[in-house]
Structures are given as structure tokens and as C-alpha cells.
Amino acid sequence: MFTLSLLVILLIGITGVNSHGVDVTADKMVICNDSNGQLVKDIADANEINISVYKFTSDDEVAHQLEHMLNNSNKNIIAVSYQKTAHDFLDKHQxxxxxxxxxxxxxxxxxxxxxxxxxxxxxxxNVSDFATPLTIGILVGAILGVGCGIFLMKRKQ
Structure with missing residues (x-):
């Protein structure tokens, strides 16, 4: 009964995990395709603008990249290609x-x-830092450790 109660308490405390993936692209970027990627890069170089130009091959790749904007408030994107996908995304996320x-x-x-x-x-x-997850991890570890210790001590008696 104690084990079941402990399991329920732990499951209630678990939050949802977003398995979207880690964003490894630059914070300032341009979405292009094969036909205009070089043009954008040439214009950026001529104006000495340091910006990353990414060539995409499908609407799904672009939509995935745009979703990274939701979690990264520093990400700025110019859509030179795949404008319909960008407009659809903007309609959903004003x-x-x-x-x-x-x-x-x-x-x-x-x-x-x-x-x-x-x-x-x-x-x-960015308002997130390392201290908050570390503190939460220490607290969860301590609670689990105490719970498991009590369970094992009662089991040995």
C-alpha cells in the first residue's frame, strides 16, 4: 500500500516532457531555398551583416524551425522562402x-x-538559469532518497 501511495505521489509530481528537440541554429537567421539562398548570403556579405542563411527543402522543416521561436525569445527569423508556411505559423502564434x-x-x-x-x-x-533546475533536482532526489530509505528500513524489520 505504501509503495502504491509513493508511486501515485511521484506520478502526480511529474510534469509533461516536451520532446521537440534542441535548437542548434543561430538566433538570427534567414529561411531560404535553393533558388534564393546565395542571393541572400551575397547581400548580407555586401552589407557586412553577420547572419546565418539556412536553405530548407520542405514546408515541414520550416514549420519545425519556426516552432523553435516559441521557446527562444532571442530567435529572430526572416522568411525569404516558404512564405505561406510562415504566414500560417504567424496566424497561429501572433x-x-x-x-x-x-x-x-x-x-x-x-x-x-x-x-x-x-x-x-x-x-x-533569458530568464532561465542553472540554479532552478539544480535546486529542483536536489529536492526531488532528497525526497525520493528519504522515501526509499524509510521503505527499506521498514522492510528489513
């Missing part, structure tokens, strides 16, 4: 409208303006 720039009329001037705009954005400080 809170990222200040960090997602969609260029519908793709030309040198609009690309340059978008690159300058994103390059001039300031990163916000």
Missing part, C-alpha cells in the same frame, strides 16, 4: 510577430531592409 519577418516581395532592396532590421534587434536576457 506573439512572435515582432520576431518573424516575412518578405513576400523578394527583391534586393526588401532583403537588405529585412537583414538590417533583424541585425539591429537586441537579444533579451
Amino acid at each position: 506573439d512572435v510577430s515582432d520576431r518573424l519577418l516575412i518578405i513576400d516581395d523578394v527583391n534586393n532592396q526588401s532583403i537588405q531592409e529585412g537583414l538590417i532590421k533583424v541585425n539591429n534587434t537586441k537579444n533579451t536576457k
Whole structure:
């Protein structure tokens, strides 16, 4: 009975795990395809703008990348390709409208303006730190350790 109670208490305390994956892309990036990726890179280099240009091959890859914006408030993205996917994402997530720039009329001037705009954005400080997860881990470990210790001591008697 004690084991079942302990199990229920532990299961109630477990939060959902998001298995979306780790974002390894740059915080300031451009979404391109094969036809305009080199053009964007050339414009960025000509204006000495340090920004990462990523070439995508499908709408699903772009949607996955855009989802990383939800968890990273420092991520700024320019969509030079896959505009429909970006518009669909923006319709569902209006809170990222200040960090997602969609260029519908793709030309040198609009690309340059978008690159300058994103390059001039300031990163916000990420509020998460290492101390909070460490403290929670220590507390959970201590509670589990005490619970298991009590269980083993009662079992030996």
C-alpha cells in the first residue's frame, strides 16, 4: 500500500516532457531555398551583416524551425522562402510577430531592409538559469532518497 501511495505521489509530481528537440541554429537567421539562398548570403556579405542563411527543402522543416521561436525569445527569423508556411505559423502564434519577418516581395532592396532590421534587434536576457533546475533536482532526489530509505528500513524489520 505504501509503495502504491509513493508511486501515485511521484506520478502526480511529474510534469509533461516536451520532446521537440534542441535548437542548434543561430538566433538570427534567414529561411531560404535553393533558388534564393546565395542571393541572400551575397547581400548580407555586401552589407557586412553577420547572419546565418539556412536553405530548407520542405514546408515541414520550416514549420519545425519556426516552432523553435516559441521557446527562444532571442530567435529572430526572416522568411525569404516558404512564405505561406510562415504566414500560417504567424496566424497561429501572433506573439512572435515582432520576431518573424516575412518578405513576400523578394527583391534586393526588401532583403537588405529585412537583414538590417533583424541585425539591429537586441537579444533579451533569458530568464532561465542553472540554479532552478539544480535546486529542483536536489529536492526531488532528497525526497525520493528519504522515501526509499524509510521503505527499506521498514522492510528489513
